[in-house]
Amino acid sequence: MLKKIILGISIILTGVMLAACGSVDNLSSDTNSSSGSKSKTQLTGQTNSGYYQGVIKNGRYQTSKSRGVSVQQESNQFNIKGFENGLLNISKNQFSTKEYIFQEGQYLSTKQVEAWLGRKSKSNPTGLNPKKSKSTNPKTRTPVYLSQINEQDYMTRTGKSLKLSGMTVGLAINSVDYYKKTQYGPTFETDISNMEVSQHGKEIANQVLQRLRSKKALKNIPIVIALYKQASDDSLVGGNFFTYSVNKQGASKINKWTAIKQKNYVFPLQSSQKGPSQNDEDAFANFKSETQSFFPNLSGVTAQAQYTNGSLSGMNINITTQFYSQTEIISFTQYIQTAAQKYLPANAPIDITVQSTEGIQSFLSRKANEKKFSAHIFNSY
Template structure:
């Protein structure tokens, strides 16, 4: 049975935009002109999920746009969503499952859940307003983002939900105003307080999801993220997740996640995650910075998992005076990056000017050479 399913899915993958017969119509016409029924996005490689296209359109999240409209630090959104997908991949194999943007939590539901609990908002997952506006005495908002990811398998001629992942992003700082348009104040939230509140919220969310018939008997992964402050140049990080077997309405077991992102160069007074990596980056930076008579800016986001570098995005800003300068610089970066930057971890290097991106280099985990691309124009 499992073999049959995976063969079926493999066949779908091979047909690029594999068409899945739709529920109502049984529309089986070939997918090149077929805009009705369900299709898949196609799978770029085995480490990515296919997504769901319905009637020629991507099936977007039922709560689409809530995070974008509420979060002020973009890094907290991008990092939260893509790392959540990595956690999902541990439980729901990309070979077996199809990814679907969250269909069970609507914009209304998510907006209400993110609100404070009150008479008019009984489902609010953040604490009641206790009347205080003092940073240390008020009840802060703990929960800041909810992200739902659905995982489907083929069931006869339909796609069926076989598991879901919920990401809960917790504030490390709650920003608030005492009066509308007034100054912004901050309530810091300690890690221990955040963790305790997060566990309570996760249990409530799990119990609520189990009330939906389609989610009664599927595994539900809940993953906890600590957001970075608004002025951070990297996003926050996941600190724990739980895999809740079919039917479980209470989290029985949390798995710790040890992950943190840093900005390179490390600012004085800030702790360094690894002095070797730091000096590697500093050498690369000073080498690259003086390549042109005008100075280039070199910074990086570096992510550490269990104490080791698990990914780095290097951003280089400089002014170019010709296309040949861009080509030469990119070639030079290819050798300099290989020579100076830490080995093994995946690294992206983006080269920008005031005109936008000019070239970029990329190396996957455990590869040696950077591949690159210079953006051209006709």
Template sequence: MEEVILKKIFLGLSVILTGILLAACGSVDNLSNDTNSSGSSKGKTQLTGQTNTGYYQGVIKNGRYQTSKSRGVSVQQESNQFNIKGFENGLLNISKKQFSTKKYVFQEGQYLSTKRVEAWLGRKSKSNPTGLNPVKSKSTSATKRNPIYLSQIDEQDYMTRSGKSLSLQGMTIGLAINSVDYYKKTQYGPTYQTDLTNSQINSEGKKIANQVLSRLRNNKKLKNIPIVIALYKQASDDSLVGGNFFAYSTNNSGTTSVNKWNKINQKNYVFPLQSNQKGPSQNDADSFDNFKSQVQTFFPNLSGVTAQAQYTNGSLTGMNVNITTQFYSQTEIISFTQYIQSAAQRYLPANAPIDITVQSTEGIQSFLTRKANEKKFSAHIFNSY
């Protein structure tokens, strides 16, 4: 018998998002002593400060960063960390289209509690009338059963400052839709799967989005703010890349149903491409192959050189390169990182943000990064003392 289990994904993964928001924070800004736009706390409210206009400032209350009330709640599936990272980071990028980092302050979701999100992610039933996933069917056939469509919900709140006060002025909701639903026919039996078509993912995701928007508007604090809803197609558990967002909608004050969707044309690839696989740009694939060849020729003690590349509307919008080494001495790591810095500048695709992580079984050894439209890579070597 199929069983849907709700879990909290290991919270350490959420450090990725928190790090983006709080990395290298500057001075902390003080607000009024009794400000709390989403609660009744009378503690002191502060902002994290902002060192880069590409990042949002975060909210600190009572000396602690405001964590989400429902972070990590998900329908149990086989773990794919790439899905989690892509979902959170991609949702931030969509939010920036509506809520400028120069004007708005980011606050982790405070309106959807763990209990509510668990109920919404469950199947609809007599005991769970608010479930957004379909009722459980009697059939256990992969093609005849009712699959689980909605897998994750993420809430982001956006505030503005007026004097020394913060007020809620917008919200973004991310809905992660399965491309594959994994299930068991008996409690301890083997795992089966139902593959979902793009048409199912699109139609069911948009239907769920309408229900979510209508429910949010029932909260008087959320009636008159813009609410962005974004749809994410999760990759399968065995995928070497994460999923991708395929649509989003900006819903103005008071609207209770989505009347317009904006299409997002994103696709992820793993480099080097397999022999029978075609990418959107052969030049990018060749550039990475040349980079990999040069690196492995000069430094043979490498376990692997791979990359995850994301394309939007056919253009490269980001690449994460992972290099696994068998280096042990600090001098080897320094020499290798310096060579990577020059080789990446020479061979890897230009005009796209690229991160390069060099690591061994003992952890990260060095990190290189280049923003879009920059020529040189900056590098940091992790010293072991």
């Protein structure tokens, strides 16, 4: 049964990446043919060239019609964040933030995406997942491959009007399919190999492209389709995009795929693991040791690191504290700001979240190749 995911955190993060605090940019009014009324279109403004402007219509931000629809409730929140943020990064390589304006997906409805994510059957002929097999054996049954679909629309501005000029669609493919043999019985799992993830993902992508081209508005725009391999529910990191295809105007068949070599790690690594960079591991270990030696009231210091083509492309550090005093939080944040600049790698963006059981206490961030971390301390009133 299809369920909707509550993406509060993800929506907030996307909003931060897209919206600006400046004044909105008014565009021309569009006449609604069905009601005869006029709809006013505005832009959110832009904080800097690294983020897209967003679209506001009739005083409301254009939310996605299909966001959050999944085959099953996602228990690994890292998959959700990695899927949305990674897709946005792929889009930036094809649709410049200086030339294009972001609009949440408006061409795939919730109902349509729900049907596509279902298994193919007499009652659901458009299902992109294979027909259900009679077998319930984890090794012989037919698993569900496609788990999520995310649509992103990219607009260009001509004078005071906007037109759709590009689209990116992300397809999340399961690496593990979880299922029940009986309605209230235990959960079983079917492992899906990398070869199967790639093979079925590409087959599904071709079907999606053909269906998109059948829509009049999408016939002659470039469409990017990217494939994301979901991590298992018990993974401490999210999945990763492994390939994408740029399909020029009118193309209804994918002829070329471009590989993305990404892998995620959790620091400190387990003894059985080997990371791609001993220098990065040592840098994090020194940072962790330094902070824990000066501030003993820490429950844990961990990091999620992503590598693209063997190089560090991002790191998210989580520090869990037992601080209750505001002065302790201020002093600790100031100290780790200095320690992070001293020890952590300088060639990748890094976010540091300091939190306790009561919530986030402070947040530090630095872009790639910048020296200083910006910091914000959350006051409790």
